[in-house]
Amino acid sequence: MLTRREFLQLSATFISGALVSACGRSLAIPTATTVPSATPTFTSTLTPTITHTPTATSTATLTPVPTATLTPTATSTPTPNFVTVRGDQFYYRGSVFPIRGFNYYPRLHPWRTFNIGEWEPATTERELKLGASLGANVVRIFVDYNFSIDLKTPQPTPTFFAPLEAYIKNVRECVDICGRLGLKVILTLFDSLDWAIYQPQNRWIAEEYLKLIVPPFVNDPRLLCWDLQNEPDRAIVAAGANVVIPFFQRLSLLTRALDPKQLQTIGWIDRARGKYFPDLDNYLDYYCFHFYDKASNLADLVQMYKTKTRKPIMLQEFGLATGGPGANGANTEQDQVNHYETVLNTLDANGLCGSVFWCLNDFPIGLAGNPPIQTDSPENHFGVFRLDYSEKPVATWLRNRWVNSKTTASNKP
Helix, strand or coil, rough: CCCCCCHHHHHCCCCCCHHHHCCCCCCCCCCCCCCCCCCCCCCCCCCCCCCCCCCCCCCCCCCCCCCCCCCCCCCCCCCCCCCCECCCCEEEECCCCEEEEEEECCCCCCCCCCCCCCCCCCHHHHHHHHHHHHHEEEEEEEEEHHHHHCCCCCCCCCCCCEHHHHHHHHHHHHHHHHHHHCCCCEEEEECCCHHHHCCCHHHHHHHHHHHHHHHHHCCCCEEEEEEEECCHHHHHHHHHHHHHHHHHHHHHHHHHHHHCCCCCEEEEEECCCCHHHHHHCCCCCEEEEEECCCCHHHHHHHHHHHCCCCCCCEEEEECCCCCCCHHHHHCCHHHHHHHHHHHHHHHHHHHCCCCEECEEEEHHHHHHHHCCCCCCCCHHCCEEEEECCCHHHHHHHHHHCCCCCCCHHCCCC
16 A cells, blocks of 8 residues: 555656756855765756756866765764753653654645745744644654755856755744744755755765755754655665665765754655664664554554664654545544554554654645645545644544643643
């Protein structure tokens, strides 16, 4: 059975010659870099899954800057007011910090949260307040790589595919809102990244992007972590683990050098069942997996994961659709309650650090997905709040579990 969003990417093919021609921006490399750059030579002929059609005529030329070799360390620098890791749990201000979170896209702009002209801070604050009212202490938000980059700046430019300043400002405003509401932020990067950028000759593109998007959030205790990418399993299928895993090892080193106080993770679909955990054990602070199977199958999976690592294991996505065509949408709102109850009880029984459910609210037909699905789909019905912001029974159930829990009050940021 396909995962919740797996079918959204089945039509993705490789990057076209348009991206090849787009690689012609001259790049000035900052001397304070921490990861050696490489000379870019695009060889991919794959097509992207987005509608951007960048064009350029100049040829990018990079001068590698000698740098010291970084030693991987999967340990953030302990700092007051930051969430830290100790053993297989999170800690905040000396106490265990159980993760009680939700994945968030705005109801009317899913997958396009921070896009220029679509970002609506007042709406986002209203919706995030709904999540906070449940007793949540964490929210996961997404930076879409393709929507965030500047493809319109005239040549030459000082950086290649730089994130738009206005886009970063929108993300920053969202973090401000989350901070006011007591929600720690999982900031997920490189969503919808083109397959060719994983290739060794093109990794410098992601590295230069990181050097611009990470610094505005350095030393910000409102972040729970940097989530280096959402579900890179598909990239492994397309480009191979021998390409993708070293890509993340390099990104982790650079992110750690830029922001040593923040935790790091990656959100896996993980059909490989922890196969790549050892390759990233010296890089990531904790592990995440996504689960859209029958709740009764979760216990065996969790017990398997616990044999793979002693670090925290977070269920970063789970949920149940209460509508839409097909078997995946043939669930009642009470089925959703039952699913959540079994999942969360299983996590507690196995001592896991917590979870982040998918997702806060339902979406109108024609908006969910990337690209948007134009007909009704279960993707529109995973929310714990309906389209009119009324609560499904599972929202009330979560509030009773989280707000009324004896341990909740001491674990709010």
